[in-house]
Amino acid sequence: MNRLPIGFGLLLAFQAFLVVALWAVDPVQYTGQRLFGSILAAQLVIIAIFLHLYLSGSEDYDQEWVAVGLAFIVLICLLAYFVFAG
């Protein structure tokens, strides 16, 4: 079983979730701009992971970088929850 497409699918689903969340939060009226920024930052990290995986192609890629990227997303989400939104 190739796990890469599943990983891509999960990341895409997460990104879609973020977009829906953004739509629900409505940044035009919502004053929590830092929260908005943190969501964008999380998206950027996700795009960076995509890029890393894409550029690696079929070659063996460094999975630890994916873990680093995911951990950064966790960090951004935590900051958004505990600091920006709190």
Place this chain on the structure above:
Amino acid sequence: MDFLLFLIGILLPYVTVIIFLGGLTFRAARWWSIPVPTKVMLTPAPTTWPGVFERLTLEFVAFRSLTKGGWKLWLGAWLFHILLGVTLLTHLINFFDYGLWNQIGYGWYEGAGYAGIIFAAVVAFLFLRRVVHPGVRYISKASDYGLLLLLLSLILLGDYTRSFSGVDVSAVSQYLNGLLTLHPTLPPDNPAFLLHLLLAQVFLMYLPFSKVAHLVGWIMAPTRNQRNDARARWHRNPWNPVVELEPYASYAARYQRELEELGPGGERQ
């Protein structure tokens, strides 16, 4: 609820301390009693005790041996332990004297909060690394994931307790002081705090029987705490039976007749 408060807040903490200290002592004593038949230090190793002290200090401060696992793992583990230290320090301040924060400054109190958030992210990295990296996943057991998940929930609950639960920290400090002075009182009736306390106790009780026992194990590893003096000193293997050694002079005196019967070549005439 009062019974739960009594169980989690008064009874369990003392049980935890007994299991934690007893378990660690038991494990350390067992490691200590295992014979080391040969010199097994990892070379290049120091030849003197000050050298060994320097090596272990470097290991303790900088996790030198972990650099062999890659810099990303090293950074994650190092950050994890630094933030663990910060967390322990802030907990100790809350334990003994909550008023100390007024002297230290509000900025440091805020900083400790951020440290807790980064702490959770670092643990998340260590967990995700196990999930994402096939090599690490292959050597990971359920207990490895379980420990990290337990830690993650413990830290997240701690962050939540601090930021949103509205628990009275001075009341917590008073409660913890009561535990320390053996005059326990019921803990503050706050679900987030109680759950955090319970998870902390579960973690501390599990600690001596898990791989987190490297807390005492790192200093007892013969691969690092031995001197590289195999050629200079006789390393006594504690497994060997005691052998009575006889000097040649008394041996020769005892078997003089037999030895004289044998020729210089050691053959009977």
